[in-house]
Structures are given as C-alpha cells and as structure tokens.
Amino acid sequence: MGLSRRDCIKRAAAAVLWGCVAAPLAAQAQTARPVVLIVGDSLSAEYGLKRGSGWVALLEKKLGAEKIEATVVNASISGDTTAGGRSRLPALLAQHKPDVVVIELGGNDALRGLPLDMTERNLAEMVRASKGADAEVLLLGMQVPPNYGRAYSDDFAALFASVAKDQGVALVPFLLKSVADVANAAELFQADRIHPRESAQPLMLANVWPALKPLLK
CATH class of the missing domain: 1.20.5 (Single alpha-helices involved in coiled-coils or other helix-helix interfaces)
Structure with missing residues (x-):
C-alpha cells in the first residue's frame, strides 16, 4: 500500500x-580529542623549572610532532603524596573525563617515610578508579637512593610493578632512568639533588613515551 x-x-x-x-x-x-590526565607531584609540576620546560610540556610538543591530536591536562601538585592524589582523583575524573590517566606519585611518600603498604593501596585505588571511569592507565615507577636501606629501597621499587601487574595496567619501571642512575647524575639535578634540571626533562619523556603512545588509540 x-x-x-x-x-x-x-x-x-x-x-x-x-x-x-x-x-x-x-x-x-x-x-x-582524547584527554591525557597527568596526576603527579613536583617531578611533573615543573618545580624549579621555567614554565613550559618540564617533561609534561615536552609531551604536548611531542604529540604535535607525531600528529597525534590529544589534550594534556597536568594536574600535578608539588609535594603531593599518593593519599593526596587518591583524594582528588574522583573530581579530576569527573571534570576532565580522561581517556588516559598517568599516575606519577609515591616519591613524597618515601621521603616522608610513610608505610609502603599504604602507598601501594593508594596507588591501587587510583588505578581502579581510573579504570572505572573507562580510562587507560599508565603508572610511573620511582626508586629511592640506597641510603634508605636496601630492603626499603627494593620494596619501594617493587610496589609499582606489583600494582601494575595486579591491576593489569602499563608501567614505566623508573621515571628517572638515565637521570638518577648514571655517573653524571649530579649534573642532571638541581641543587636540592631531588628535582631534575631542564636538561633531564627530555630523558624523562623518553622513558614515558614508549609506554604512553600505545594507549593513545
């Protein structure tokens, strides 16, 4: 009809x-455009550096050079701990709706001598919250100098790998590889011997990029 x-x-x-x-x-x-959310501490917040020279700023330039359209949100705060990151992450996830969350926290936990099991729990919860928001996760590992004691140093480094394995997320074992573990390390750090100089920032990005790029679908 x-x-x-x-x-x-x-x-x-x-x-x-x-x-x-x-x-x-x-x-x-x-x-x-996919959103990459960086949740970190002073290592990602350009502490002691001129604006635009930190590894996160270099990441934005790298994305442009690679013709990868993505928005980078740097929510890093100098002095932040895993507890601080865990408490502010839900609001960040709701506000920015990231496709990828990069977690760079834990160093200040070690500097303050906080219990390692607490650091591990906080990181695991941040990973779970990010995955619950449908975001890919990249965990950036950290190490502490041997003067903290061999057992503590080894256990601290291992907790990042443990969280990444248990949660099934990507891992950079040591953000400061080729910066803190080289013969000329003193030349790559600021006077406080904690925060890398501008010359070290490309090396940090070089550690992050191979693990981050596959997550930018």
Whole structure:
C-alpha cells in the first residue's frame, strides 16, 4: 500500500531534521580529542623549572610532532603524596573525563617515610578508579637512593610493578632512568639533588613515551 502525500511530506521533513542533528554530532565525534590526565607531584609540576620546560610540556610538543591530536591536562601538585592524589582523583575524573590517566606519585611518600603498604593501596585505588571511569592507565615507577636501606629501597621499587601487574595496567619501571642512575647524575639535578634540571626533562619523556603512545588509540 503506497504512502499518502501527507506521509511523504512528514517523512521528508523528518529526514531533513535528522540530517541537521546528525551532522553536528558526526562532526563532534570526528573532532573529539582524547584527554591525557597527568596526576603527579613536583617531578611533573615543573618545580624549579621555567614554565613550559618540564617533561609534561615536552609531551604536548611531542604529540604535535607525531600528529597525534590529544589534550594534556597536568594536574600535578608539588609535594603531593599518593593519599593526596587518591583524594582528588574522583573530581579530576569527573571534570576532565580522561581517556588516559598517568599516575606519577609515591616519591613524597618515601621521603616522608610513610608505610609502603599504604602507598601501594593508594596507588591501587587510583588505578581502579581510573579504570572505572573507562580510562587507560599508565603508572610511573620511582626508586629511592640506597641510603634508605636496601630492603626499603627494593620494596619501594617493587610496589609499582606489583600494582601494575595486579591491576593489569602499563608501567614505566623508573621515571628517572638515565637521570638518577648514571655517573653524571649530579649534573642532571638541581641543587636540592631531588628535582631534575631542564636538561633531564627530555630523558624523562623518553622513558614515558614508549609506554604512553600505545594507549593513545
């Protein structure tokens, strides 16, 4: 049975209306940029560096050079601990809706002598919260000098690998590889011997990039 003239007009109008709605939605989908959220401490917050010279800023430039369209949100705070990161992460996830969360925390826990099991629990909870928000996760590992005691140093380094394995997420074993473990390490650190100089920032990015790039789907 054929359609009446009125039904044909209604269908044509509906098609036009749907086209007007669908076109902006399709354009929005095409232009949506993945969001990379960095949750870290002073190592990611450009402590003692001029603005735009830290590894996170270099990451933004790297993305441009690689023609990867992504938005980087640096939510790092100098002095932050895993407990601090855990407490502020839910609001960050709700606000930025990241596709990838990079967690760079734990160093200040060690400097303050906080219990390692607490650090591990906090990191694990941050990973779970990020995954619960449908984000990929990259965990950046840290190490402490041997003067903390061999057992403590080994256990601290191992907890990052443990969390990454248990939670099934990507890991950079040591963010400061080729910075803190080289013969000329003193030249790569600021006077406090804790925070890397500007010259060390490309090395830090070089440690992060191979693990981060595959997550930028």
